[in-house]
Amino acid sequence: MTAFGKLIRTTAFRLTLVYLFLFALFAASLLGYFAWNTRRLITEQITSTVNAETGEISEIFGRRGLRGLVFTLENRALRPGSNLYLVTAPAGQALAGNVGSLAPGVMAKSGWSETAYRRLDEQDATDHRALVRVTELPGGFRLLIGRDLDERRRLFGIVANAAQWSLLIVIVLGLGGGIFVARRVLRRIDAMTGTTQRIMAGDLSGRLPVGRSGDELDRLAENLNAMLERIEALMVGLKEVSDNIAHDLKTPLTRLRNRAEEALARSGSEAEYRSALERTIEESDGLIRTFNALLMIARAESGQARGNMDDFDAADVANGIQELYEPLAEDDGMTLRVKTAPTRLHGNRELISQALANLVENAIKYGKPMPAAQPLSAGAVAGTESKVILIEARRDGDQVLLSVTDHGPGIPEADRKHAVERFVRLEASRTQPGSGLGLSLASAVATLHGGELRLADAHPGLTATLAIPAPVGISDRLAAQTPDVPQKVA
Helix, strand or coil: CCCHHHHHHHHHHHHHHHCCCCCHCCCCCCHHHHHHHHHHHHHHHHHHHHHHHHHHHHHHHHHHHHHHHHHHHHHHHHCCCCEEEEECCCCCCCEEECCEEECCCCCCCCEEEEEEEEEECCCCCCCCCEEEEEHHHHHHHHHEEEEECCCHHHHHHHHHHHHHHHHHHHHHHEEEHHHHHHHHHHHHHHHHHHHHHHHHHHCCCCCCCCHHHHHEEEEEHHHHHHHHHHHHHHHHHHHHHHHHHHCCCCCHHHHHHHHHHHHHHCCCHHHHHHHHHHHHHHHHHHHHHHHHHHHHHHHHCCCHHHHCCCCEEEHHHHHHHHCCCCCCCCHCCCCEEEECCCCCCEEEEHHEEEEEHHHHHHHCCCCCCCCCCHHHHHHHHHHHHHHHEEEEEEEECCCCEEEEECCCCCCCHHHHHCCCCCCCCCCCCCCCCCCHHHHHHHHHHHHCCCCEEEECCCCCCCEEEEEEEEEEEHHHHHHCCCCCCCCCEE
């Protein structure tokens, strides 16, 4: 397709043609109305003038007779730019006036008519047009008084000529403006098309150009760029997951295979076979948990879980997690406490519960206090307090906060962004069980609900918080339902 063919097929050019047609039609209608109204006004002026003069001359005929009528018409016919005058006898002979010839039958009927005529003093045979009135006088005489229509014709011609030039200018400027606008839009569309072609070729870093005008194309480009950033992030995440699975799951799978080979090669008794199978099942369960976590992250990041969202009390979730993990915390010599207030939340209860459970598991595994050199009496109190893990569920402005606070070594600020990536474990020795997906899942769940996962210092320790937007208007309903409900501390 040629450049001109692409140009005339653009929506902008077609819309310009439509607007041009409508504007030309409006301009033609306006000029036509002006010409018609001008014609009408001139005709009214002619009829008013002729009627007044007809009454005046009829009065002269009544007072002075035919001789006075002829004398008056001859004098008036000699004036520059005079009207048309003609008096005929009952037999039809012309008695006085400045009209040389008329269209046949004009003098035979009374009233107004538009006719061709020629003056007496004109030598050529050119006919003019005039608006005349024929009046029958006493005695059978007929009086014709009229006015040449050349002035009306010339004025109408001026208006018609102006209309033609105006329409021509409008069409030329409209087409020029349409071509300019279409070319400008086409350049931007071509730039967007080039970017999309590069993206389809595999360059996900390409972005659509955004101008400074802030028009609809800029807004479209901004939204598409946001979509492309999201797609790029998902693709990068998919690549990272693939790489991480290839690296991080290779070790447990290899270990699983080696144990099976070792059991086949060295085990001789039933107890040894049972022990090998138990270790194999335990390793398999770890792999299954890892894949389940990956599936939950994928569900959260793809938005599939939005269909199972409902209203529930975040305090119930926090209390349920506390009851579930309290025995595990006690086995590690730690205390799990909960501090909640009735806090309505809209979301996927299963995913939010799993995300909060992951934060609690991390706090139990990594939140053990670091040994510190301090006096015994003070250390006893501090040590007791440092073994407490606190779960909170509360409302803060327009957000619902679900947080877990421990008093362990925490996470350095420089590593917090890296800590929420998949399969990342900041523990270099990797002596603790786990796959490095806990914080990744929590972050994905928070993002699914329009919130975020915040990691902050607890001085000492770490506070991991799920900050999720609260339902609109829920604070007023809560205030009406539970005006004096205190926070629950367990």
